[in-house]
Structures are given as structure tokens and as C-alpha cells.
């Protein structure tokens with residue numbers, strides 16, 4: 001027996017999408033070189049159901065590929081349905097509800113994983129000469145990419161040499177040879193930190209990569225939880241039950257027992273190889289490959305007819321925005337609250353490609369602080385730009401809490417009508433940040449600092465706890481009886497259910 005449900009079992013997650021009509025089982029032959037990715041790109045851009053490719057040219061029979069595992073859904077009222085399924089939540093779940101759940105689990109006691117003897121990921125165990133990554137349908141994602149990517153929607157498993165901290169983290173990995181991968185392990189990310197600890201001992205880093213992981217575990221591995229926090233215990237708290245894990249074949253690590261595919265081996269302490277470029281989360285492709293660590297695969301275990309999930313990174317909206325962006329939003333909101341700031345919600349607008357975080361300010365509490373705009377911007381920057389989550393996001397937009405920040409139309413309206421040029425922008429040239437942000441100067445990339453700002457869309461009266469006038473929209477311009485009549489008669493007028501909007505004002 002293995003644990004079930006869409007949060008803790010990837011196969012159940014896929015079956016659930018198929019049953020709900022939010023995934024399509026594609027039986028005709030598809031080329032994993034560019035064709036599968038092109039389909040997936042069009043799926044993201046049209047909010048079509050997730051493609052499950054069951055017949056892939058060149059791959060072992062039965063080996064499958066799932067595109068757009070957390071793409072936005074086109075089903076009316078279920079935009080975030082695939083994301084919500086990662087946490088076992090209903091398809092109509094709102095971002096605000098999801099963020100509060102993610103934050104509550106950050107404050108709950110961690111629930112350590114439960115070790116089991118075996119599980120579906122051990123249905124096939126490949127050692128020695130049988131270890132060949134070419135058996136899998138390793139996709140070429142974009143014409144401009146420097147190679148094919150095995151790991152775009154999987155997580156690395158590493159543990160500190162003293163065993164105190166296990167890290168699960170998402171970071172891309174490119175096929176380098178039949179038994180080797182290459183990919184980034186940035187020193188600011190926990191994979192890089194733990195790899196460095198082993199390097200300092202002159203040892204290889206014991207490593208595993210989990211593909212087709214329990215969806216809640218994948219999401220947690222894409223979340224900037226603080227250093228020294230083991231993501232496995234967070235997933236247990238989030239899912240309400242421990243993750244079942246099994247020991248690897250070769251290196252004493254533990255991986256979720258029902259994962260689709262597990263690669264295990266070690267990260268070389270010194271060997272590097274050129275990696276990339278790859279079309280990235282911000283929507284651009286870097287010009288050149290870069291030297292990155294090499295990962296050696298000693299064993300592969302997998303389920304029967306394994307499903308390899310893939311993210312075809314690029315212009316919004318893909319999983320870097322829906323998963324990474326959402327998990328950053330939760331961590332950032334928790335940080336701002338912990339620092340006592342008068343915030344309502346924080347949200348990385350998916351359309352902004354994880355390059356901005358919008359924060360809605362509780363203006364009644366703001367008025368009570370007595371802060372002016374500069375004081376608030378400085379306090380927000382001090383809170384976020386020193387945190388693990390805030391390192392990832394270069395721009396922070398502040399808006400009053402009459403804006404629903406999960407509705408980008410409203411954020412654009414606030415930016416256009418409230419941000420004051422010349423006075424509303426507060427740059428922080430010394431703040432450390434992720435060097436991948438597209439507009440950074442070469443000097444900012446080198447130093448790892450700058451290009452960060454707090455942008456205020458607050459109006460002077462917001463600091464006195466008031467908003468400007470009454471907005472002209474459905475919710476403010478009509479008496480309740482008229483609004484109710486319109487809602488009640490919507491279908492009778494002849495309209496289908498609205499695809500978007502129609503929610504309550506913030």
C-alpha cells in the first residue's frame with residue numbers, strides 16, 4: 001500500500017486531472033525533441049488542459065511525459081485548479097486561501113517523513129550498465145537551448161554531512177551524458193550551500209533527484225523556506241500526514257516512496273561542464289552556456305510506465321510563476337508579518353514572471369503606525385531584501401488594500417493611477433539579489449547587488465487610513481438589489497458562466 005491523494009501521490013494527481021478533463025491523454029506519436037514542448041507552450045498560452053504524452057518517439061515503450069503540471073486552467077472558476085490539486089485543495093481554491101494554508105504550515109510542528117520498506121518507485125531498479133537516461137523521453141524544450149532537460153519539475157535531495165538538515169529543492173538539470181547531468185547549484189540556494197559543505201571536506205555530495213514527486217513535496221521544494229529547515233517535515237505539516245519515504249539503493253538518502261522516477265548518485269566536488277542556455281522563467285534565453293557542477297547517476301529506480309513531468313519555462317504563465325511565485329508569496333508575506341508590518345497580502349503576479357511582488361497594505365493599521373512613505377518603503381525593504389525569499393524578487397509594489405492584488409488588472413490600474421513618477425520609487429542599490437533578473441547591468445550581475453526597488457502605489461490619504469473616493473465598477477456603482485438581480489439573471493440573459501473576474505472586491 002502506498003499513500004494516496006493528489007497532494008502526496010503524483011499518479012493520483014495525474015489521474016485526477018484526467019478525470020476532471022484538465023489533462024488530455026495523447027496517444028498519437030509525439031517527438032520529445034521540441035514537439036512535446038511546443039504543445040505544452042501552446043497549452044500554457046491558451047490555458048488548455050495539461051498534455052500527457054503516452055507515445056514518445058525514441059523513448060522506452062510506455063514511458064510518458066506530462067507538460068504544464070501547474071499551468072493555469074481554462075475551466076471557468078478553476079483558474080488555479082492544477083495548483084490547488086498540488087495541495088489536495090478544491091479546484092476553486094483562491095490564492096488568499098492557499099497562502100494562509102501555506103503560512104499556517106510554516107508555523108505548525110514539522111511532521112517528519114515515515115520510512116517504509118519499499119514502494120512504487122522501486123518497481124524497476126536499474127544499476128550498472130542498465131543506468132541509461134536515454135531510456136526516458138528527455139525533452140528538448142526550446143530551439144535555442146544548449147541541451148535537453150531531464151529535471152525541470154523534479155527536486156534534488158541532499159543532506160548536510162552531520163545529517164542535521166535535509167534539503168529538497170527544485171533546480172533545473174540538463175542531460176550531459178547517459179549517466180550524467182549538469183545544472184546550477186547557486187551558493188545562495190540550499191542545494192549550493194550543502195554541496196559546499198561536502199566540498200570543504202573534499203568529498204562528493206551524496207545526491208538524489210526525484211521526478212514525478214508527490215505534488216505537495218515538489219511545491220515545498222520550490223519554496224524559499226529558511227536555511228536549516230528540512231522541506232520534508234514542512235510537507236508533512238502541510239499535507240496533514242507524514243510523507244512516506246524509502247531509502248535509496250546506493251547512498252543512504254530517503255526519497256518519496258511513490259515517486260515516478262528517482263535518480264541517485266553524487267555531485268562531483270570539482271568537475272564542471274557547460275550547461276544551458278535554457279529559456280528561463282523571466283521569458284528570455286541567456287546567450288551562452290555556463291560551467292556548472294556535474295551530477296553522476298549510479299542507479300535509477302522508477303514506477304511502471306513512469307511519467308516524467310516537465311516545465312517549459314518562458315513567458316508567463318508556467319510553473320515558475322504558479323509554483324515558485326506562489327511559494328515566494330507565502331514566504332514573503334510571513335516575513336512581512338513577522339516584522340510587524342501592516343500588510344494584508346503579498347502576491348507575485350504571475351504575469352510579472354517572479355520579477356515583482358505586490359504587497360497590499362492594511363491602510364487602517366498603516367495609519368496607526370505613523371509611518372510616512374519613505375519610512376514604510378525602508379521598513380519593507382529591510383524586511384524583505386535581507387530574507388531568503390526577498391533575495392529572489394527585485395521589485396516590490398505597495399498598494400492599498402482596496403486592490404485585490406491577485407487580480408493583475410487591478411494592480412495595473414493602481415500602478416497607472418496611483419504611482420507618482422519621481423517620488424514613488426525607492427531604489428536599494430546595495431540590496432543583494434538573484435543575478436538572473438534580465439535588466440541588471442553587468443556590474444550588478446557581478447556584485448550580486450542592486451536593481452531592486454520598492455515602488456509605492458499608495459496615495460497620501462492612505463497614510464491616514466482613507467482611500468480616494470468611490471471607484472466606478474460593478475461593486476461600487478450599483479445598489480445591492482440591482483447587483484443581485486444581475487447576478488441572479490446572468491444565465492437568463494443568455495450569458496455562459498464568466499471565465500474570469502466576478503469575485504468580491506478586496
Ligand SMILES: Cc1cc2nc3c(=O)[nH]c(=O)nc-3n(C[C@H](O)[C@H](O)[C@H](O)COP(=O)(O)O)c2cc1C
Pocket residue numbers: 152153167168169170171172184186188189190191221222223224225311319320323324392
Ligand atoms: C519549476 C521551477 C523551476 C526552478 N528552477 C530553478 C533553477 O533552475 N535554479 C534555482 O536556483 N532555482 C530554481 N527554482 C526555484 C527554487 O526551487 C526555489 O528558489 C527554492 O526556494 C530553492 O530551494 P531552497 O530554498 O531550499 O534553496 C525553480 C522553481 C520551480 C518551481
Ligand SMILES: [Mn+2]
Pocket residue numbers: 167168169190224225226227229231
Ligand atoms: Mn530549503
